[in-house]
Amino acid sequence: MRQIKTKTGIGRWLPRKFDREKAAGTLEFTDDLRFGPELLHARAVRSTIARGRILSIDYEDALKVDGVIKVVVGKDFPHHFGLYLKDRTPMAIGQVRYVGESVALVVAESEDAAEEGAAHVKVEYDELEPVFDPVKAATNNDILVHPDLHKYDHVGFVTPQPNTNIATWFRIRRGEVDKAFKETDHFFEETVTCPQIAHGFLETHCCICKHEKASPELTIWTSAQSAFTVREIIAKGIGYPLNSVRVIAPPIGGGFGGKAGMTIEALCLAAAMDPDIKGRPVKLFIPREEVMISSWVRQGYVARIELAVSKEGKIQAIRNSFWFDTGVSAEYGANPVRSAGYTSTGAYYIPNVWTDCYAVYTNKPFGGAYRGFGLPEFMGALELVIDTVANKLGIDPVEFRKRNLLKKGLPTCTGMPMHDHGLESIITKVAQKINYDQKEEPIRPGWKRGKGIALAIKAPAIPADASSSAIVKINGDGTIEVLAATMDMGQGTYSAFAQMVSEEIGVPYDWIKVHFPDTKSHPYDWQTVASRSTWSMGMAVKQAAISAREQIIKLYSEFWEVPEDCISIEYGSVICSKLGKSERLDERIQNGFKMPDGILKGGPIIGTGSFTPPDIVYPDLETGQSPKSVVHFTVGAVGIDVEVDPGTGQIVVNNVAAGYDVGKAISPVGIMGQIEGGTIQGISACLMESMSYDEHGRLLTPDFTDYKIATTMDVPSSVDAFWEEVPEELSPYGNRGVGEHSMISPAPALNNAVYDALGIRIHSYPLSRERVFKAVRALSNGEKDFWEWPYELEQVFRRAKKSWE
């Protein structure tokens, strides 16, 4: 007998948690918290040069500004921090490595005083030649961004190469690649480039740190995706026990990976731990103008992909060289590089694989996590190459993809057998939805129309031991509180958790609350990243809910003197149809049941659950091979129908279809939102997003005046989103993550569509109007390929007529 009945369980379309407060503007973000007159404000002084030795920092004048109480510099707080590779100090010590690096921190009684004080700090540098081009940095060691690379602590699966600029080198060596290239009928080599891009979240970074005056106790309120990882990185960095660092993460206004790991917390801490400041809370708010020069960005890349293809159209071998531009730090950026590396045959079966993925240091802001984590980068290149090769071979690109698909049982590039999935049917549906087979006339006179498809694949890029735990508390009125330290940053995980709890305990969704993380009350979770939460934390939440339900049913069984299987929980009431009893969950759940024998039994019911992925084996450092390199993959496809204005280079997306195999849709409204949002973000990145620098390494796009993100006028009015449900084996309900995947393939699909429309292949992202226009002109000169080396553009910029003076 089914013991649970609910109308608000998994798979239901329900209003998302906290949507009402967000719409009303009443949800309190970190910057909204009030600390009273005790609060101090910090402001960073930032490097104005890309590389050089610090000769002096003169802050005498800053201290004269009314309200300024202290200026802290790098050597005052020399701790190294980092998730995978400790190559970062909160402030530059001795030398600066990019324009925007924090050099000093001014602490004042007011935000205005801190800002004014920062303007009065004078820093003298001995300027050194910087390096911005990742290929140059990787292949020529004249300039070392981190001469001390050999001294930095790192985890075992990151492989820094001392005395070079290579922060990690991930390799796949599988099969006989050279032989395959020699013996196979067709050989292709293509290069694709993409600049760094920024997350563009609405809420900029904000953090408040308070160190107890009398004891080593630290509290941090921060706009972070992962409260526990902030705690861990901070505690390790300063040598505190974990229970002396409390991290509170209020709701965040968007993350997209940009608030993963630790961001600005250590910098704020440099002030809060100062002996003169201890005891007072210090707030560090990063204004919009500073976000892009002081936070994670998505790494830029230069990709070279070679393919060997048989005359039957089967890919025999691939050789990948990926230079990721990780900027000044790879503490987090080392891992998307690996993630790309261990997925480096994409969604295809290729028997012979050679991959080199490098994270390369340059004198630019640091690369880190960004929705898709290495795969929008990798697939942004591979899916272009697949399309190009299919076209060159005269095979329909959709057919070519299906012919080489990584089907169930076939090995991935790490040797792990692929699990079952619904990709083939998704590709067919996507093609149908955009009328892929039909050459349609452009809607706009004089424009060119084309269609393109690209596949998506990604596994959660997590350490082998990334764990989750959850607590489900049943209150004395039957309402429920869930403590799961996932950050709901708009992806809707709290709704998914509440639906899981409703599914397992039979109480309505509206009775269930999920709280924002506080490491003091919540049990551990690694991070809210990697599209892992509904899967990994979902396991813990489900387990906790089941444990709570079992306790309830056991108590009622004893109370009513009936077997447990006669009891059900339906819509919030405990029912025994045999006895004709139906009682709402009430205070007995909290205070115990007076049992028939007169003894009070029970007490507050708490369910707990813990989960750790059981069987991941890190890929071998030399060959990249592993029997189980990842927990699972989520796959999907995107189809795009575009039109291009040859007169200006403007692209308009007529239609976009996107489908993913999500295993099981727990919260369909959340999945729909994730597919729509990621698709739009991917289209935006493809059309216009680029962090551009001048020849001195100064960011030319530091704010939204010049860092462009698509508006509603630039994207299609709807996304034709859908999903398949081929269950995942180790999962609460067969569900897989999809939060990042929707961002992976819109860009290559769009690029492929533009190729279809124009007949010229653009090898450089973004497809800005100017670039597309240039490609149209190149086409009229008989060119078939168009690419602009991003770092050469800096040289062009150096020579350009830049002013009227």
Add this chain to the structure above:
Amino acid sequence: MLAFELERPKTLEAALGILADNPGKAVPKSGGTDLIIWMKKRTIHPKILVDLALIKDLSNITISENGRLSVGTNVTLNRLEDYLDEREVLPALIDACRSHSDFTLRNKATMVGNVTAAVPSGDMIPALCCYDAEVETASLEGTRHISVLDFILGPKKNALDPGEIATRINIPLPEVAGTGCYLKSTRRSALDLAQASVACVMLCRTGVTEYRLSCGAVSPIPVRVFEAEKMLRGKSNLTPSLIEHSAELAVEAVNPITDVRSSREYRLQMIRELTKRALALCQKRIQEVA
């Protein structure tokens, strides 16, 4: 943003008094959509910000008996657009209003502010040049009238003297039938500054069709393409070769730079393309009216 004092005078005289009493320290503000951002970026730091918003005399739009439209410095672009749209006048200026930023910003941004900011990409400037608009200024010394073409001296440089405020922009309404348009090249379809822009006005005087062409974002000062205007004068039928030739003359009249928004080369190409499109669009619009 560094600290400043805010003054909100209710009369023009009071505002001028504050400016005169604080030479080099006080800056007038109308919509503030440029000014506040420049202050946040610390490119300017006035000690006193003189908000003109409460001055009623500067908040109206009037049409004089001799057909002169006069727009006060506090008139927002949305208000102006509605006003012009209702009366079906100055179509190039209506286009310019609609192309500026987005709807919410246009609730604050003003035409006078757009011109006084004197940024080469200012969306209002080319259309105003086509319509022979003039800036009216006030100071304790009196008022002045300066044509928009002469008012802008270079990037972020205007002809205002210290202590002087741009109070209105006056535009003689064309006495004859005609049409106009404003086209701009941008990196995205809303909320962007022009990489290059073209305003075109077509006036159908009896017997003689007259054209006016002006380009934005491609020169330190406003540009009228007089050579093309001269060539097109009297041509009611715009043949492809006339259009092509006009585009060529427009390209010759401008001198763009390369910056993060666009290269000089792309700007030149867009001036060519937009000129052609603007002339064709005027031709189409005039036929629709007829």
